[in-house]
Amino acid sequence: MSLLGFSHPLWLAALALALIPSVYGGRHPIPYPALAWMPREERFSYLAGVRRLLTAAFVATLAIALAGPYLKAQKVPRLGRGAHIVLTIDRSSSMNEDFSGHYLSGDAQGSKSAAARRLLREFVRHRPQDLFALVAFSTAPVHVLSLTQDRRAVEAAIEALGTRGRGVTNIAPGLMMALLEFGRQPATGARVILLVSDGGTHIEADTQERLRRAFQDLGVRLYWIYLRNPRSISVLHPPKRNLSETSTPEYFIHQFFQTLGVPYQVFEADNPAALAQAIETVGRLENRPLRYFEILPRRDLTPWAIVLALILGLPLLLWHALEIDRWLEPRS
Secondary structure, three states, X not given: OOOEEEOOHHHHHHHHHHHHHHHOOOOOOOOOOOHHHOOOOHHHOHHHHHHHHHHHHHHHHHHHHHHOEEEOOEEEEEEEEEEEEEEEEEOOHHHHEOOOOOEOOOOOOOOHHHHHHHHHHHHHXXXXXXXXXXXXXXXXXXXXXXXXXXXXXXXHHHHHHHOOOOOOOOHHHHHHHHHHHHXXXXXXXXXXXXXXXXXXXXXXXXXXXXXXXXXXXXXXXXXXXXXXXXXXXXXXXXXXXXXXXXXXXXXXXXXXXXXOOOOEEEEEEOOHHHHHHHHHHHHHHOOEEEEEEEEEOOEEOHHHHHHHHHHHHHHHHHHHHHOOOHHHOOOO
């Protein structure tokens, strides 16, 4: 009963009315001066008891329906396969460009941002047992959604990033905010940060050390989907000279990620097909046993109580309609 709640519990006092049929059976006066003169109807004598039980059940069910019963929200333990994944998405102005490097005004469908959102929604739909969180970042990070199993909430949060990107690509604060998500959760299943970005900026040495320590303490894996255009360098095949943290920060960020001491992999995507392939590969890599809690939302039971009251009340109405009023019978 601890799972059952009532929106208007004062109506439960009306349950006392269900005792009335056991005291008063609804009998009417009949025109017979003595019981011995009454006609014998032994075959139907049990019907009076059935009627009283139906009436009591109808009154009790109606009182419960008026009280607004509901099942409280529950956390049900589950065992599946998957991971805790924090989607960490770049929202800088450069994400408004297409993969050829041309800037697109507004939220054009051909932009890197639009392609990433579309494929991430598909990624979420095909991983039904994962928990997802969402962090967006540009100059500063924004916490969008905590770890949840609610697929509609995750997809809505991804779609909400459809506004035009602004600012620069400041990866470090975004990663730090993403790591905080795992500090609030028990250590179960694989922990993954899926970083989607088209570049980066210099990360100070003390910030690098704090990130390195946090990744190791929390046991978080990092996947970086690097969205590059023709003007950007390849972090997997960099040029042999003219490398500096000012002109080619992506290369040095990749070098730093390799020193985190946790599993790390980078995927270079220079077109929508390569982006889709990278996200599909991440989906195959992170599919491990996972213990988690599924949150079952509150369920309103009032409609069911009303239907049950109607089911109990209709026979009583039919009974009353078929009942013969002996006062109206012709007297001999």
